[in-house]
Amino acid sequence: MLKVIVTLVVLAVGAYIVNGGWAENLGALYRNYKQSNMSLTEFWRGVICKRK
Known part of the structure; x- marks a missing residue:
C-alpha cells in the first residue's frame, strides 16, 4: 500500500x-x-543562505 501512495505522489510531482x-x-x-x-x-x- 505504501508503494502505491509513494508512486502516486511521485507521479503528481513529476506532472x-x-x-x-x-x-x-x-x-x-x-x-x-x-x-x-x-x-x-x-x-x-x-542558495539556503540567500533564502533566509
Missing part, C-alpha cells in the same frame, strides 16, 4: 514539474549551478 510549475525555476537553478563552478554542497549552502 507538476513537466507542466511548468517548477520547470523554469529548476532550469534556472541548474544553469546557475553550472556557471558557478562550485561544488554542489557549496552551491546549496549559498
